[in-house]
Amino acid sequence: MTKAPVLILGARSDIGQAIARAFAAEGYPIQLAARNAETLEPVKADIELRQNVSVSLHEFDALATETHEGFVTALPDLPDIAVSVVGYMGEQAENERDLDAAARVIRSNFEGPASILAALANAFEERGGGTLVGVSSVAGDRGRATNYVYGSAKAGFTAFLSGLRNRLAKTGVHVVTVLPGFVATQMTADMDLPAKLTAAPDEVGAATLKAVKKGQNVIYVRRIWWLIMLIIRNIPEAIFKKLSI
Amino acid sequence: MKLSGWGRYPVHDARVETPRDEADVRALVTGKRQAIARGNGRAYGDSAINLSATIDMRGLNRMLGFDAKTGQLTVEAGVILGDIIAAFLPRGWFPMVTPGTKFVSVGGAIAADVHGKNHHKDGSFRNSVDWVEVMGADGTVTRCSPRDNTALFDHTLGGMGLTGVILRAALRLRPVETAWIRQITRPAASLKDAMDIFEDAKDATYSVAWIDCLATGRNLGRSLVTLGEHASLEDLSTANRKAPFATPKTRTRSVPLDFPTFALNKFSLRAFNAAYYKAGLRQQGTRLVDWDSYFYPLDAILDWNRIYGARGFAQFQCVLPLEASEAGLSELLDTIASAGSGSFLAVLKRFGAQQSAFSFPMEGYTLALDFPISAKTHALLEDLDAITLAHGGRFYLAKDSRMSADTLAHSDARVPAFQSQRTENDWTRFSSVQSQRLAL
Structure with missing residues (x-):
């Protein structure tokens, strides 16, 4: 039996490709969506060779929200599972000075992914099934001085996913929120991350696959992050505002 | 960051770069820094360490194309052999x-021109390589093969990364009917017996011997020689024939801590070696073994390099020309056994003829063993070097971590030619701690 495809939105990212590999290893055909999709030919070839599934490339711009409904209609097959890995961290210092840069971070992490998942949600709801996955961030669990522009956009996205899950719960469409914590990717290559808190992209892939299969709602890729964020969320604001974490 | 080879000795503080694509590599090699490419860190010593720029190639790990008619697979240099097996063995292909x-x-594998248990029959890794793309110090990429740019091809295979950065290669895989190996184990009571078995078994696809490096006297060189063939469908049981590429998943274990040095002494090693030989005697004859257990028994113990303790270990691997093999191996084994600091697994293997400019193998016998690092080990290794030199042998650079430039020069008449190729072709930007030590 051939499976329905898995759509990866933001397929240029390490996490997106790791999630694609995880699903491909289970025999799912893969749809990779990104800007300049043709440059993902080597990624397509690699997944096709390694996992022996078919992979298609789709032009997609997360910020061009007016194109999102058309993008969904134009897909050759409506996917069974759609994963948004769209995101952009930016530089906090720059985001504080340059409001356009800040707006781009907010749009990339909230408006864009929310818009495309909304379009897919309507199509999935009409069909009466499917799974939507949003890769958000633990940075959205509480705003911190070091990355609150990015964090607040992720907070918005996390809330969006939670609401979407609530709305679709009775329709057979499931929504998964993935909170990866630190991940060793291109985006974080220059940061000095603690090894015990840092997942490899393939760990995020495996965790996402498992969450979809088991119908989990919200997952922290490394469990330790659940505890860390529980503590961070519960520090009284009067104390929190004086901390530098 | 702190970097070492698989032997965990020596350890150097090196700048590690992690390119993601060809353009990143170009930016690194066209700078002023000396650089060496590094793969998955399985060379034992300092072959893949450069203090100013060690280029970690694991980010360039895409499979690029496969031709099912010829079995030719094109990959980026960072692809791991195990990934190739995982992807292609279920479709009937094996390296x-x-x-x-x-x-x-x-x-x-290309840089070290690695060999396997089939060297006597199929040659080194070189023989499976259709072409290689190498980036030079000026950032240009040259495709070389046994027909085009042959000098670059000859020196890249076995050139230890000293001809440039290997970016991509086309490899030929072999078609197989099953994932199983038909293995025959033959005990050999002495070195002479083991060599006789090898000489009789030249038609076997795979042959290798585990040798008890601590046995002395009339037991000197006692071995278990294993021969192997890819099993055909008919070799399998009816049940396995339905899924000929399915094998039991090998359980991996890891070594949770560095063994304390006292855990390894001549008594424990002698006992282990004796027990291993006795266990082998009970397994003689023919049996079917899955590919993973047959080719990669040590891979099932992740981090097995920790059993030699925190100070790390040194591998010794030499090859002796055929006519000098028996005398040379006897002397090597005698010296190791009387030093009493042998290893868990010593390996003896017959090599066939080898063509290439700087690869390790030559027709004859190769002996490989490891020793925990200590002052005594260093002295013993010097003795083993001298015996190897006296018998016209040479050393495997992928295993070396401590040889002197002088020893290398005496062991290998090809060194001056390799050095002058490096100067002529502007390859000298590429160097490793090892190549600097060996004055290559």
Whole structure:
């Protein structure tokens, strides 16, 4: 039996490709969506060779929200599972000075992914099934001085996913929120991350696959992050505002 | 960051770069820094360490194309052999040549021109390589093969990364009917017996011997020689025939801590070696073994390099020309046994003829063993070097971590030619701690 495809939105990212590999290893055909999709030919070839599934490339711009409904209609097959890995961290210092840069971070992490998942949600709801996955961030669990522009956009996205899950719960469409914590990717290559808190992209892939299969709602890729964020969320604001974490 | 080879000795503080694509590599090699490419870190010593720029190629690990008619697979250099097996064995293909670990990268396998248990029949890794693309110090990429740019091809295979950065390669895989190996184990009571078995078994696809490096006197060189063939469908039981590429998943274990040095002494090693030989005697005859257990028994113990303790270990691997093999091996084994500091697994293997400019193998016998690092080990290794030199042998650079430039020069008449190729072709930007030590 051939499976329905898995759509990866933001397929240029390490996490997106790791999630694609995880699903491909289970025999799912893969749809990779990104800007300049043709440059993902080597990624397509690699997944096709390694996992022996078919992979298609789709032009997609997360910020061009007016194109999102058309993008969904134009897909050759409506996917069974759609994963948004769209995101952009930016530089906090720059985001504080340059409001356009800040707006781009907010749009990339909230408006864009929310818009495309909304379009897919309507199509999935009409069909009466499917799974939507949003890769958000633990940075959205509480705003911190070091990355609150990015964090607040992720907070918005996390809330969006939670609401979407609530709305679709009775329709057979499931929504998964993935909170990866630190991940060793291109985006974080220059940061000095603690090894015990840092997942490899393939760990995020495996965790996402498992969450979809088991119908989990919200997952922290490394469990330790659940505890860390529980503590961070519960520090009284009067104390929190004086901390530098 | 702190960097070492698989032997965990020596350890150097090196700048590690992690390129993601060809353009990143170009930016690194066209700078002023000396650089060496590094694959999955399976060379034992300092072959893949450069203090100013060690280029970690694991980010360039895409499979690029496969031709099911010819079995030709095109990959980036960072692809791991185990990934190739995972992807292609279920479709009936297996690497033509594989070393004793599947965790080696394709770039590393090319740079060291690795060999497997079929060297006597199929030659080194080189024989499975259709072409290689190498980036030079000026950032240009040259495709070389046995027909085009042959000097670059000859020196890249076995050139230890000293001809440039290996970016991509086309390899030929071998078609197989099953994932199983038909293995025959033959005990050999002495070195002479073991060599006779090898000489009789030249038609076997795979042959290798585990040798008890601590046996002395009339037991000197006692071995278990194993021969292997890819099993055909008819060789399998009816049940396995339905899924000929399915094998039991090998359980991996890891070594949770560095063994304390006292755990390894001549008594424990002698006992282990004796027990291993006795266990082998009970397994003689023919049996079917899955590919993973047959080719990669040590891979099942992740981090097995920790059993030699925190100070790390040194591998010794030499090859002796055929006519000098028996005398040379006897002297090597005598010296090791009387020093009493042998290893868990010593390996003896017959090599066939070898063509290339700087690869390790030559027709004859190769002996490989490891020793925990200590002052005594260093002295013993010097003795083993001298015996090897006296018998016209040479050393495997992928295993070396401590040889002197002088020893290398005496062991290998090809060194001056390799050095002058490096100067002529502007390859000298590429160097490793090892190549600097060996004055290559």
